[in-house]
Amino acid sequence: METKLNPADRAKRRHLVLEVKASLREVRNQLSLLNRQVGSRIELRDIDLDAVDLLSQAGPLSPSVLARRLGQHPATVTGIVDRLERDGWVTRERAADDRRAVLVRAVPERNSEVLEQYAGMNDSMDGLLAGYSEEQLETIAGFLRASAEAGAAATEALQRA
Secondary structure (H helix, E strand, O other): OHHHOOHHHHHHHHHHHHHHHHHHHHHHHHHHHHHHHHHHHOOOOHHHHHHHHHHHHHOOEOHHHHHHHHOOOHHHHHHHHHHHHHOOOEEEEEOOOOOOOEEEEEOHHHHHHHHHHOHHHHHHHHHHHOOOOHHHHHHHHHHHHHHHHHHHHHHHHHHHO
16 A cells, blocks of 8 residues: 555655554553552552453453463462452352363452443543544454454564564
């Protein structure tokens, strides 16, 4: 696409691409700060909050899958799960299909404590997104999905290197 553009349009496009990338970095920074505040209020470490969020979305998971998805060593995740279980955020249970296997599940009743902390951000996002058409929202959602996939691929490549 860029090869068909004249030099002025190529420069403008390059500037916009750099602006999008810079904005994604700023979003990441702001969400990181928000997550730290949330974690602090509900007394969860950053990695613990990540684990609870992951389990709430994708769980229940085996400890090994949880470790892989968090990018942590399995022994580290054992400590995380121990801490979260002790504080009532997760439970360990036997898998129905293999009694030797253990699954870690988020405690659904605790989810409201987390969601309450994100209420301001959720309200802000609702207000922001209300100004976009369905077609624009589809484009934004597609871009964000593709960005997440690109991040996952980059993470996987670094893990292999």
